[in-house]
Amino acid sequence: MKSNALHSGLRRNRLQSCVRRTGYKPVPRGFTLVEMLVVISVVAILLTIVVGVTHIVLARASAEQTRTNMLVILQAIEEYRTVKGDYPPDEADSVAPGGWVDGERNWDAYCRGKKLYEELVSVPQSQAFVAKLDKDAIKSIYSSDVFVDGFEKYMEYFSDGGVGGSPVIVSAGTDSDFGTENDNIRSDNQ
Numbered sequence: 001m002k003s004n005a006l007h008s009g010l011r012r013n014r015l016q017s018c019v020r021r022t023g024y025k026p027v028p029r030g031f032t033l034v035e036m037l038v039v040i041s042v043v044a045i046l047l048t049i050v051v052g053v054t055h056i057v058l059a060r061a062s063a064e065q066t067r068t069n070m071l072v073i074l075q076a077i078e079e080y081r082t083v084k085g086d087y088p089p090d091e092a093d094s095v096a097p098g099g100w101v102d103g104e105r106n107w108d109a110y111c112r113g114k115k116l117y118e119e120l121v122s123v124p125q126s127q128a129f130v131a132k133l134d135k136d137a138i139k140s141i142y143s144s145d146v147f148v149d150g151f152e153k154y155m156e157y158f159s160d161g162g163v164g165g166s167p168v169i170v171s172a173g174t175d176s177d178f179g180t181e182n183d184n185i186r187s188d189n190q
Contacts, residue, residue: 062150076129088119109156
């Protein structure tokens with residue numbers, strides 16, 4: 001115990017004599033406030049960039065998943081046509097039920113998607129293609145199964161709305177609004 005006190009006393013004496021001789025005062029160890037603020041700012045900027053890029057990458061992945069699901073559904077539609085001789089009908093119920101908050105156009109999309117799903121699973125050959133879809137491509141809404149896109153919104157189907165009167169499937173895209181067509185994803189790439 002005595003040797004520790006003696007040692008710390010000698011050390012203190014050496015520091016005091018060093019300060020007297022050279023004018024140098026030792027700097028305490030640690031980070032200054034400015035250094036800490038700089039580090040926090042850099043981390044915040046990097047985090048902002050990562051979050052922004054992640055959002056863009058996820059949106060692109062969802063769009064690609066939507067396109068892939070559309071191709072499989074179109075194959076099922078072609079199998080349906082081979083068996084039945086015509087494309088599945090695309091009629092929609094005329095009136096949205098009370099409590100429907102997604103708008104009339106989205107109600108039509110839901111009805112067309114529901115009818116398309118029902119028609120495709122009624123034919124074993126097209127049902128085989130529907131079974132190949134990822135489990136996230138089919139969602140139960142209002143106790144009916146419908147096809148959904150990578151953004152988890154139902155897709156709209158038209159039996160003759162594509163190029164040359166071919167069938168087309170339309171996703172509302174990232175904003176989930178069919179009215180803004182600049183981000184809609186179509187199976188005929190139009």
